[in-house]
Amino acid sequence: xxxxxxxxxxxxxxxxxxxxxxxxxxxxxxxxxxxxxxxxxxxxxxxxxxxxxxxxxxxxxxxxxxxxxxxxxxxxxxxxxxxxxxxxxxxxxxxxxxxxxxxxxxxxxxxxxxxxxxxxxxxxxxxxxxxxxxxxxxxxxxxxxxxxxxxxxxxxxxxxxxxxxxxxxxxxxxxxxxxxxxxxxxxxxxxxxxxxxxxxxxxxxxxxxxxxxxxxxxxxxxxxxxxxxxxxxxxxxxxxxxxxxxxxxxxxxxxxxxxxxxxxxxxxxxxxxxxxxxxxxxxxxxxxxxxxxxxxxxxxxxxxxxxxxxxxxxxxxxxxxxxxxxxxxxxxxxxxxxxxxxxxxxxxxxxxxxxxxxxxxxxxxxxxxxxxxxxxxxxxxxxxxxxxxxxxxxxxxxxxxxxxxxxxxxxxxxxxxxxxxxxxxxxxxxxxxxxxxxxxxxxxxxxxxxxxxxxxxxxxxxxxxxxxxxxx
Amino acid sequence: xxxxxxxxxxxxxxxxxxxxxxxxxxxxxxxxxxxxxxxxxxxxxxxxxxxxxxxxxxxxxxxxxxxxxxxxxxxxxxxxxxxxxxxxxxxxxxxxxxxxxxxxxxxxxxxxxxxxxxxxxxxxxxxxxxxxxxxxxxxxxxxxxxxxxxxxxxxxxxxxxxxxxxxxxxxxxxxxxxxxxxxxxxxxxxxxxxxxxxxxxxxxxxxxxxxxx
Ligand code: SF4
Numbered sequence: 001x002x003x004x005x006x007x008x009x010x011x012x013x014x015x016x017x018x019x020x021x022x023x024x025x026x027x028x029x030x031x032x033x034x035x036x037x038x039x040x041x042x043x044x045x046x047x048x049x050x051x052x053x054x055x056x057x058x059x060x061x062x063x064x065x066x067x068x069x070x071x072x073x074x075x076x077x078x079x080x081x082x083x084x085x086x087x088x089x090x091x092x093x094x095x096x097x098x099x100x101x102x103x104x105x106x107x108x109x110x111x112x113x114x115x116x117x118x119x120x121x122x123x124x125x126x127x128x129x130x131x132x133x134x135x136x137x138x139x140x141x142x143x144x145x146x147x148x149x150x151x152x153x154x155x156x157x158x159x160x161x162x163x164x165x166x167x168x169x170x171x172x173x174x175x176x177x178x179x180x181x182x183x184x185x186x187x188x189x190x191x192x193x194x195x196x197x198x199x200x201x202x203x204x205x206x207x208x209x210x211x212x213x214x215x216x217x218x219x220x221x222x223x224x225x226x227x228x229x230x231x232x233x234x235x236x237x238x239x240x241x242x243x244x245x246x247x248x249x250x251x252x253x254x255x256x257x258x259x260x261x262x263x264x265x266x267x268x269x270x271x272x273x274x275x276x277x278x279x280x281x282x283x284x285x286x287x288x289x290x291x292x293x294x295x296x297x298x299x300x301x302x303x304x305x306x307x308x309x310x311x312x313x314x315x316x317x318x319x320x321x322x323x324x325x326x327x328x329x330x331x332x333x334x335x336x337x338x339x340x341x342x343x344x345x346x347x348x349x350x351x352x353x354x355x356x357x358x359x360x361x362x363x364x365x366x367x368x369x370x371x372x373x374x375x376x377x378x379x380x381x382x383x384x385x386x387x388x389x390x391x392x393x394x395x396x397x398x399x400x401x402x403x404x405x406x407x408x409x410x411x412x413x414x415x416x417x418x419x420x421x422x423x424x425x426x427x428x429x430x431x432x433x434x435x436x437x438x439x440x441x442x443x444x445x446x447x448x449x450x451x452x453x454x455x456x457x458x459x460x461x462x463x464x465x466x467x468x469x470x471x472x
Numbered sequence: 473x474x475x476x477x478x479x480x481x482x483x484x485x486x487x488x489x490x491x492x493x494x495x496x497x498x499x500x501x502x503x504x505x506x507x508x509x510x511x512x513x514x515x516x517x518x519x520x521x522x523x524x525x526x527x528x529x530x531x532x533x534x535x536x537x538x539x540x541x542x543x544x545x546x547x548x549x550x551x552x553x554x555x556x557x558x559x560x561x562x563x564x565x566x567x568x569x570x571x572x573x574x575x576x577x578x579x580x581x582x583x584x585x586x587x588x589x590x591x592x593x594x595x596x597x598x599x600x601x602x603x604x605x606x607x608x609x610x611x612x613x614x615x616x617x618x619x620x621x622x623x624x625x626x627x628x629x630x631x632x633x634x635x636x637x638x639x640x641x642x643x644x645x646x647x648x649x650x651x652x653x654x655x656x657x658x659x660x661x662x663x664x665x666x667x668x669x670x671x672x673x674x675x676x677x678x679x680x681x682x683x684x685x
Contacts, residue, residue: 057671088680098680099678156650
């Protein structure tokens with residue numbers, strides 16, 4: 001057999017039918033659904049008189065529109081209530097297991113999949129959500145799909161897909177102190193662009209990737225879609241196996257050993273071909289801050305808002321000009337001179353326990369700047385919340401003037417009440433700085449959790465490397 | 473699914489790179505339970521005067537010359553970001569039968585096909601030429617011929633385009649993709665028999681449904 005990539009191996013082992021030049025039918029091992037993109041799929045299924053083929057491989061959670069304040073209060077937004085009711089009804093009727101907003105295991109779908117051990121190496125995982133790429137951190141092939149495709153998977157447990165092209169992003173060297181997984185992926189996107197991954201599946205490799213924790217790898221894979229790739233993955237290794245060991249849905253005992261042996265064989269073979277590849281050096285990276293309205297519009301924290309003349313391509317220049325107008329920024333402004341109104345620590349990119357621990361160390365014993373309108377710390381799941389509270393992180397955040405919230409997507413997308421008001425500037429640990437993403441007219445700057453935390457204290461962007469605190 | 477064979481229509485330009493699906497349909501409309509009726513939501517935050525649903529006369533799709541447009545001309549990486557199919561529904565419900573551009577984001581591209589909207593990738597120079605023509609000639613129309621995979625205007629422009637044979641067939645016939653897959657029941661069952669995909673629960677998990685028994 002010729003040398004194959006991790007992607008090739010998973011694809012090959014999940015092909016149900018194959019015809020050259022046409023899409024293949026590939027089998028789906030895990031189907032995650034949430035209230036946002038599933039109601040129309042269930043409705044279509046019902047209208048066609050079809051049933052859910054494998055409710056046992058399908059898991060539902062409420063995350064996008066859930067309140068993060070008091071869940072005992074009635075849901076006043078009739079549209080959100082409609083979504084929750086529809087999801088509960090659909091799950092009840094079809095036998096799909098659901099984590100509603102009162103479950104102790106509730107959380108953002110991409111946080112709870114790995115946390116429960118549902119996400120495992122070598123699996124195909126889909127969800128009606130583009131950040132499904134997160135699960136690739138375990139060496140799974142995981143990607144987002146539209147609602148019609150959700151219906152297709154519900155009905156057939158398969159998807160009709162064209163094979164993607166494997167793409168290698170190799171990050172050599174060691175991350176300097178203060179440069180997190182978030183800075184690494186923002187640097188990658190800044191370098192390769194927001195469409196480099198279109199039609200491709202990214203495999204991240206190299207010393208800087210291997211050295212990341214599973215949480216860090218999830219942060220990196222999460223934002224693959226921001227580079228245009230539907231999926232991003234990392235070869236599973238001892239860190240992935242250790243993370244999964246003992247999780248509720250992970251194999252146990254002898255079965256776990258058998259699984260690990262299989263998982264070890266997933267890694268890309270030496271000499272396997274990639275359609276394209278990029279190489280970056282982590283040791284030269286610095287903490288990143290976005291200045292524009294897509295994640296590729298990013299610079300180092302010591303940098304400045306770019307001059308329009310620096311864009312050779314007229315289309316890019318026009319986009320930058322528009323972005324600066326939207327962001328109300330002047331070319332040449334030093335990043336650290338930009339004041340912020342809001343800080344949001346959360347989202348499927350950066351709301352895991354490691355993120356909260358790192359951010360809490362920065363804010364411990366300090367207080368958010370008086371100029372700040374609000375600072376939110378939103379755990380990605382109720383299990384993360386529980387763990388953080390066991391460690392006393394909630395007290396550290398609240399003492400520092402942060403609001404400590406319940407788990408959900410929150411101000412990453414503002415589908416609940418956590419909306420960034422128009423004209424307000426937010427340092428956010430989420431993944432999209434699109435116009436209006438956090439709220440109509442809101443201005444988002446994507447940063448790491450430690451940069452967000454330090455920014456909350458200072459009231460403007462900060463180079464965390466200059467702080468005399470533990471940054472890991 | 474609406475089928476697509478040939479179409480002649482007015483072309484409207486969207487002269488911005490990396491248009492994301494958050495702009496095409498903002499989040500508040502992603503809470504609706506339907507997959508029709510998204511006409512009014514397309515480019516919602518760009519299209520209306522602040523705080524109203526009064527069309528902003530300066531927004532390109534509101535210009536009198538582009539009223540009734542059914543072909544959208546775009547720049548690269550159109551439809552990036554969120555997987556929300558609402559974006560494709562809104563494009564369709566607005567009345568666009570086809571979207572032409574240098575490149576499309578993968579998920580949006582698939583969503584278009586699944587809703588009978590033909591997404592046509594063309595080389596950058598050809599797209600540039602189309603932008604020039606749309607700009608220069610009010611009422612500029614294109615004819616799209618899917619069986620022959622070609623677009624034409626009435627002054628000699630003729631561009632071939634690529635499309636996957638399955639996507640082409642599905643659009644031409646308006647096929648039910650799920651129905652087609654169901655015809656492979658034997659293969660799917662054989663796959664399940666051979667690989668036994670399953671999940672076992674070993675620990676405590678707090679499911680809301682099914683209710684604890
Ligand atoms: S946290 Fe944000 S990006 Fe992640 S799933 Fe929720 S809305 Fe999407």
